[in-house]
Amino acid sequence: MSVQTPLRLLRLRLPSGPVSRVTQRRFQSSQGRPRKSKIGLYITAGALVLGGGYVYSHADKFGLSQSPSTTGTALKKLSKPAEKDYQAVYEAIAEKLEEGAENYDDGSFGPVLVRLAWHASGTYDKETGTGGSNGATMRFAPESDHGANAGLKVARDIMESIHKRFPWISYSDLWTLGGVVAIQEMQGPTISWRPGRSDKDVAACSPDGRLPDASKDQRHLRDIFYRMGWNDQEIVALSGAHALGRGHPDRSGYSGPWTFSPTMFTNDFFKLLLDEKWQWKKWNGPEQHEDKKTQSLMMLPTDMALIKDKSFKKWVDIYANDQEKFFEDFGNAFSRLLELGVPFEEGTKPMRFKTLNA
Numbered sequence: 543m544s545v546q547t548p549l550r551l552l553r554l555r556l557p558s559g560p561v562s563r564v565t566q567r568r569f570q571s572s573q574g575r576p577r578k579s580k581i582g583l584y585i586t587a588g589a590l591v592l593g594g595g596y597v598y599s600h601a602d603k604f605g606l607s608q609s610p611s612t613t614g615t616a617l618k619k620l621s622k623p624a625e626k627d628y629q630a631v632y633e634a635i636a637e638k639l640e641e642g643a644e645n646y647d648d649g650s651f652g653p654v655l656v657r658l659a660w661h662a663s664g665t666y667d668k669e670t671g672t673g674g675s676n677g678a679t680m681r682f683a684p685e686s687d688h689g690a691n692a693g694l695k696v697a698r699d700i701m702e703s704i705h706k707r708f709p710w711i712s713y714s715d716l717w718t719l720g721g722v723v724a725i726q727e728m729q730g731p732t733i734s735w736r737p738g739r740s741d742k743d744v745a746a747c748s749p750d751g752r753l754p755d756a757s758k759d760q761r762h763l764r765d766i767f768y769r770m771g772w773n774d775q776e777i778v779a780l781s782g783a784h785a786l787g788r789g790h791p792d793r794s795g796y797s798g799p800w801t802f803s804p805t806m807f808t809n810d811f812f813k814l815l816l817d818e819k820w821q822w823k824k825w826n827g828p829e830q831h832e833d834k835k836t837q838s839l840m841m842l843p844t845d846m847a848l849i850k851d852k853s854f855k856k857w858v859d860i861y862a863n864d865q866e867k868f869f870e871d872f873g874n875a876f877s878r879l880l881e882l883g884v885p886f887e888e889g890t891k892p893m894r895f896k897t898l899n900a
């Protein structure tokens with residue numbers, strides 16, 4: 543489907559000077575075909591402001607609420623789905639990442655699917671065993687209306703179209719699997735994933751305030767992440783997901799991408815955090831930092847806390863210098879994040895999915 547928007551006309555070329563150690567790679571096609579999106583050095587200044595807002599308010603133009611063709615075995619009720627059945631769901635999601643995304647953000651729905659999986663899981667409270675991905679309670683208001691979840695309807699609608707094709711999978715398994723697909727297809731590490739989540743009703747919705755508030759400092763980060771059971775190293779590793787995607791003024795209020803390749807999973811978030819000079823952005827929006835050189839990248843106050851705090855910074859240094867270590871630690875932490883509070887059946891084996899181009 544083609545969507546006519548003026549956004550493409552607004553794309554600006556960023557200054558091409560070296561950005562220190564940062565990989566200025568383009569998003570490689572997962573199937574060897576040319577990417578529809580121009581990312582990497584091409585960051586759309588206009589889209590910083592307009593992109594998310596336009597698409598969010600025109601979601602059905604982008605095919606987000608369309609029913610996909612529902613054919614073949616996918617629709618069958620499966621009494622005991624096997625790994626190959628989940629691999630089929632994986633592939634269906636992977637094929638959706640760029641479908642209709644030509645004029646959406648940076649050309650991929652991958653980042654917003656990662657955010658959905660994380661926000662579904664990051665409500666976990668280890669003391670009470672409540673929250674977490676089991677339940678997919680963000681299907682319901684009030685949880686879908688929590689400020690932190692603004693904009694995630696885009697992702698839930700994509701998942702809805704997949705669910706129509708594979709109605710045997712729970713939404714909670716589907717949303718977490720969506721995060722796995724997005725990370726892997728955006729060249730990130732392989733993520734072990736286990737099925738077994740079941741959906742709950744509205745009564746199980748998490749209370750507001752369980753997800754982090756980007757305007758806060760390191761104490762808040764620790765309050766939120768320790769509540770889920772993480773340590774400092776894991777907080778930093780998970781934060782590396784901000785290599786992907788961007789802030790949207792109409793969602794969180796923040797604006798802009800963290801890296802020059804926001805649809806490619808890299809350790810660039812850490813490199814940029816260390817190598818660039820960050821200054822307060824002068825604007826009417828919430829307090830955020832921008833890089834001095836291009837003024838096109840952003841850091842949230844909570845991102846800056848990762849280099850202000852000694853114990854966090856130690857890990858930023860390590861991950862900036864060792865992408866392999868980052869991939870390994872992120873992969874393990876993200877896999878565990880998606881499993882917080884999930885009562886798996888004994889003996890449920892982790893699955894590792896093949897990417898589309900494998």
Ligand code: HEM
Pocket residue numbers: 653654656657660693754755756757763780781783784786787788789790791793794795796842844876
């Ligand atoms: C450390 C605390 C964190 C804070 C305060 C935070 C805050 C935010 C904010 C304000 C946005 C912008 C949302 C928008 O306007 O669309 C965002 C986007 C994003 N966050 Fe985080 N986040 C945190 C941790 C994480 C973690 C742990 C992950 C995943 C493991 C993650 C993944 C993402 C992704 C992929 C996006 C981009 C979404 C898009 O482009 O649509 N974040 N985050």
